[in-house]
Amino acid sequence: MTDDLLFTGGEVAGAGRVDLAVRDGRIAAVGPGLARAGRSVVDVTGLLITPGLVDLHTHVGPGYWGIEPDPVAWRSGVTTWVDAGSAGAYTLAGLRRVVAGTELRVPALLNISAIGLAGRTGESRDLDNCDTALAVDTIQAHRDLIHGLKVRIDRDTVGANGVEPLRRALAAADACGVPVMVHIGTAPPALDEVLDLLRPGDIVTHCASGIAAPLGPAVHAARARGVLLDLGHGSGAFAFDVLERQLAAGLGPDTVSTDLHARSVHGPVFDLPTTMAKLLAVGVPLDGVIAAATVRPARALGLSGGTLAVGAPADLAVFRVEEGAFPVVDAHRQVRTAPLRLVNEATYVAGRRLAPRLSPPVPSWIPLTDAQRAALAQRERDLRALLTAPLVGADGLAEQFPRPTPRSSDA
Known part of the structure; x- marks a missing residue:
């Protein structure tokens, strides 16, 4: 259900680990140990929810x-x-x-x-x-x-x-x-x-x-x-x-x-x-x-x-917080190093999780460097390879329409 969710175990900046309940596209409750009965549970343990x-x-x-x-x-x-x-x-x-x-x-x-x-x-x-x-x-x-x-x-x-x-x-x-x-x-x-x-x-x-x-x-x-x-x-x-x-x-x-x-x-x-x-x-x-x-x-x-206040729209972002040394660049190619970065795991609008979407081609009037063009071409090849390969093998499938068991008289 998209109108009755419970996010459990997530970290909220300034509030620590809490549960967050969503009903009818809005935030219904925020706090520890919220009741799970009748709710679809989304486990976000170890992740940041904003x-x-x-x-x-x-x-x-x-x-x-x-x-x-x-x-x-x-x-x-x-x-x-x-x-x-x-x-x-x-x-x-x-x-x-x-x-x-x-x-x-x-x-x-x-x-x-x-x-x-x-x-x-x-x-x-x-x-x-x-x-x-x-x-x-x-x-x-x-x-x-x-x-x-x-x-x-x-x-x-x-x-x-x-x-x-x-x-x-x-x-x-x-x-x-x-x-x-x-x-x-x-x-x-x-x-x-x-x-x-x-x-x-x-x-x-x-x-x-x-x-x-x-x-x-x-x-x-x-x-x-x-x-x-x-x-x-x-x-x-x-x-x-x-x-x-x-x-x-x-x-x-x-x-x-x-x-x-x-x-x-x-x-x-x-x-x-x-x-x-x-x-x-x-x-x-x-x-x-x-x-x-x-x-x-x-x-x-x-x-x-x-905001995550009760009654606010259930627009939510779930992030993995990665610590390390991450180079970042400004508009003039000056570089600094970030001590952490937020990697998105899921995005919700009014309690509905957004589905993946692919970007359209770059308009012809947009200037790109050779490196940008090469990276976009490689990304397209990677996506094509990922999506054209069979999703799973035989061990990941179920027999959706089983064959009837042969009768002894058919032997």
């Missing part, structure tokens, strides 16, 4: 950057995929189709540019696309899906428009009572000009960018007034040396997200557990890393997940 991970910055909508989330979700523990601006008002219907076709939770941040991320960049160079009234109307009509706004502020995206797209996003956000996530990158406009506009509850993603290098008084001032710092790793927006300097200055990220998209899923990001290991590599404690990938991002957008 809320389903909440990735605050992903791209699963249509366009240049989008990926299919399901093939990554079942093996990574991410149950909530916040689509961060893939869709604008003109392209939201495409994101709706993605949401309808997945078992996962996909809340969205609406791009202030109505064309969304149909292309690689430049969506806010034409201010006619950054229509505040249209954004407000779109949010109001899609409150079930949209939980905030997204705007990319860097030289390539905004051209000569500076922070005007951000001002328009903030105006729409004020009208609707939602936060804004702002992408930072190559100046102009100046980083301080961006940060000074943000309100409590707004989110700076790519907060440890080696390109934007968010350090200094404006970052401290933004954090002090309640602006949230989100890692947003991506293909070019995370540098270990910047993060280490931020941590030393008391500016560690509030949330850890991947910015997982078609150019980062094959590296340097790979998935959220790998990104979490990168925080472990610079000394962030495991409990803090888990919180940054569960309860904190959920709270940032007012989502119902990210």
Whole structure:
């Protein structure tokens, strides 16, 4: 049964070994020695059980950057995929189709540019696309899906428009009572000009960018007034040396997200557990890393997940904790060593275990190194060899339709 489960013997960060009961897709009880009667028991002894991970910055909508989330979700523990601006008002219907076709939770941040991320960049160079009234109307009509706004502020995206797209996003956000996530990158406009506009509850993603290098008084001032710092790793927006300097200055990220998209899923990001290991590599404690990938991002957008509290959705991730020395790499090929890593054993959404899924081919416009192409080809060969071999031999089968016993007269 998927609506009446009991997970036994698992470790919960901060609570030790407990049982966890699920009923009707929600967490029914958490504690030691829960009754087993009438429940399907899932033994997770020796494993870590967490809320389903909440990735605050992903791209699963249509366009240049989008990926299919399901093939990554079942093996990574991410149950909530916040689509961060893939869709604008003109392209939201495409994101709706993605949401309808997945078992996962996909809340969205609406791009202030109505064309969304149909292309690689430049969506806010034409201010006619950054229509505040249209954004407000779109949010109001899609409150079930949209939980905030997204705007990319860097030289390539905004051209000569500076922070005007951000001002328009903030105006729409004020009208609707939602936060804004702002992408930072190559100046102009100046980083301080961006940060000074943000309100409590707004989110700076790519907060440890080696390109934007968010350090200094404006970052401290933004954090002090309640602006949230989100890692947003991506293909070019995370540098270990910047993060280490931020941590030393008391500016560690509030949330850890991947910015997982078609150019980062094959590296340097790979998935959220790998990104979490990168925080472990610079000394962030495991409990803090888990919180940054569960309860904190959920709270940032007012989502119902990210917790194991009774009554919460039974979105769960089960991990094996491996200790050792694990090299991890940032967007600039700097390497650090993580003391442990989380290896996903199972992922549940509303009490339903996700089934394995294979990823589609890489789009032709995505640049890959020769090493990445070779690794993908080898993975395909390995999967083909695994799936074309008979599953078991004769000793692993049962005779499903036994032959009748011969009668003596037939001898």
